[in-house]
Amino acid sequence: MYHHSSTLPLPERTPVPTFDLAIAGASGDLAIRKLFPALVQRISEGVIPDASRIVGIVRSGEAEESLKAGTAARLTEQGLRTSDVDGLLARLSYVRADVSDPASMADLSVCLDDPGRVRAFYLATPPDLFIPAARSLKSAGLLDHDSRLILEKPLGRNLASARAINDAVAEVLAESRTYRIDHYLGKETVQNLLVLRFANSLFERSWSQRDIDHVQITVAETVGLEQRADYYDRVGALRDMVQNHVLQLLCLFAMEPPNTLDADAVRDEKVRVLRALRPIQGRDVLRHTVRGQYTAGSIAGQPVPGYAEELGRDSGAETFTALRCEIDTWRWGGVPIYLRTGKRMGARCSEIAVTFKSVPHSIFRGNPDPNRLVIRVQPDDGVQLQFMMKVPGSGRLKLVPRMLDLRYDTAFGERTPDAYERLLTDVIRGDQTLFMRRDEVEAAWSFVDPIIEGWSEHYATPHRYAAGTFGPSQAVGMIERDGRSWAEPEAQG
Numbered sequence: 001m002y003h004h005s006s007t008l009p010l011p012e013r014t015p016v017p018t019f020d021l022a023i024a025g026a027s028g029d030l031a032i033r034k035l036f037p038a039l040v041q042r043i044s045e046g047v048i049p050d051a052s053r054i055v056g057i058v059r060s061g062e063a064e065e066s067l068k069a070g071t072a073a074r075l076t077e078q079g080l081r082t083s084d085v086d087g088l089l090a091r092l093s094y095v096r097a098d099v100s101d102p103a104s105m106a107d108l109s110v111c112l113d114d115p116g117r118v119r120a121f122y123l124a125t126p127p128d129l130f131i132p133a134a135r136s137l138k139s140a141g142l143l144d145h146d147s148r149l150i151l152e153k154p155l156g157r158n159l160a161s162a163r164a165i166n167d168a169v170a171e172v173l174a175e176s177r178t179y180r181i182d183h184y185l186g187k188e189t190v191q192n193l194l195v196l197r198f199a200n201s202l203f204e205r206s207w208s209q210r211d212i213d214h215v216q217i218t219v220a221e222t223v224g225l226e227q228r229a230d231y232y233d234r235v236g237a238l239r240d241m242v243q244n245h246v247l248q249l250l251c252l253f254a255m256e257p258p259n260t261l262d263a264d265a266v267r268d269e270k271v272r273v274l275r276a277l278r279p280i281q282g283r284d285v286l287r288h289t290v291r292g293q294y295t296a297g298s299i300a301g302q303p304v305p306g307y308a309e310e311l312g313r314d315s316g317a318e319t320f321t322a323l324r325c326e327i328d329t330w331r332w333g334g335v336p337i338y339l340r341t342g343k344r345m346g347a348r349c350s351e352i353a354v355t356f357k358s359v360p361h362s363i364f365r366g367n368p369d370p371n372r373l374v375i376r377v378q379p380d381d382g383v384q385l386q387f388m389m390k391v392p393g394s395g396r397l398k399l400v401p402r403m404l405d406l407r408y409d410t411a412f413g414e415r416t417p418d419a420y421e422r423l424l425t426d427v428i429r430g431d432q433t434l435f436m437r438r439d440e441v442e443a444a445w446s447f448v449d450p451i452i453e454g455w456s457e458h459y460a461t462p463h464r465y466a467a468g469t470f471g472p473s474q475a476v477g478m479i480e481r482d483g484r485s486w487a488e489p490e491a492q493g
């Protein structure tokens with residue numbers, strides 16, 4: 001039977017109810033670069049009900065008009081249109097409060113006086129404020145049965161601190177009202193991974209150790225410290241990127257098919273992957289992980305300073321890490337999964353590259369290259385599939401690898417929404433699918449903690465790599481020991 005192409009209804013279609021969103025850290029980088037622009041976009045699309053209010057919580061006594069003018073200037077600097085920014089300003093107010101001090105919340109309580117609307121608090125603050133903020137929102141009477149609390153990553157700096165945050169939050173609010181953001185889950189291609197895997201039967205049959213040789217997940221950035229020295233130097237690449245974004249990509253790639261798209265059905269399967277990751281601990285960290293830190297180099301022809309120069313002092317933090325992981329399940333037993341992420345690398349590129357097994361017997365001269373599937377998260381999001389093809393001609397049979405290249409922009413021709421656009425309205429709609437549940441965060445820390453301990457036990461100082469390359473040579477050595485090599489992403493973006 002012939003089926004017409006179909007468009008499946010997505011949760012996106014349910015209207016966003018009227019809400020009050022209070023943002024702690026409203027003059028910080030995250031609010032200005034991600035949250036406000038996402039709200040501006042959603043307002044200009046007409047998705048946000050007119051009566052909704054956005055309340056910036058600030059500690060300074062600066063007058064509201066001047067705060068609004070400052071925010072407007074910083075948003076238009078990013079290229080947002082004044083008319084769109086005006087839509088945000090019309091709904092934006094500022095309240096002076098210290099979220100960790102209930103005594104300072106009186107103005108906020110007055111402002112959030114309408115119990116008939118969804119009330120959400122976004123803690124766009126460092127994690128050491130999560131516990132005092134959750135407690136003081138509760139004691140100021142601001143958390144009712146339908147309030148939502150949004151926590152930005154990183155959630156703690158190890159399992160113990162993440163548990164302490166989760167316990168404190170659980171005392172004031174149900175898990176079903178707690179939204180832990182990992183913005184990678186809001187990215188289009190990351191969601192498309194679910195569709196690629198579970199709306200197509202083609203891949204599911206070969207999605208296992210039977211057909212897959214190995215997997216590489218790369219999240220490479222060209223940026224350096226970006227005025228975040230204080231935060232980044234205390235955290236490093238493993239905590240900043242692997243514990244959350246990279247492991248989330250791994251989960252979506254490797255999880256078993258959930259039986260529905262329900263938030264908990266999806267998260268149950270993701271957490272199983274995290275728990276099945278073989279621990280990397282003790283001396284194994286020296287064999288299965290690599291730490292790196294960039295030195296001066298050049299990116300896209302421009303010289304850039306090294307990490308220590310940007311920071312103004314020497315540091316032991318890693319700006320690059322690579323890991324060789326294994327998932328101990330029937331599906332994935334024996335399939336190495338190589339992860340790597342770093343700052344100041346040769347290209348900005350996030351992708352999952354799946355290398356299939358070679359043909360069992362080649363009837364051609366030489367061995368054909370294995371098939372590869374590349375799920376490209378950014379930039380140029382899309383999916384590529386590499387085949388062997390015959391070079392046209394009547395001479396000797398000649399084979400070459402060629403790519404089937406499906407790019408989002410050419411397939412859909414639409415602007416790719418920023419992750420926060422989707423995530424913010426999902427909170428208001430009450431859809432937790434794309435947020436991390438407490439057990440997921442804790443399972444991810446359980447995997448990461450022993451690596452950090454192993455590094456410190458064995459004095460694993462970062463190896464140097466020049467800015468503009470793809471990490472230290474030890475990362476190449478790690479994968480070459482297995483007879484494989486990193487797929488060098490194309491230099492784009």
Ligand code: BG6
Pocket residue numbers: 153221240241
């Ligand atoms: C953040 C990290 O979570 O993600 C940053 O703290 C990183 O260090 C950023 O630069 C990358 O996000 P994106 O969406 O630019 O890939």
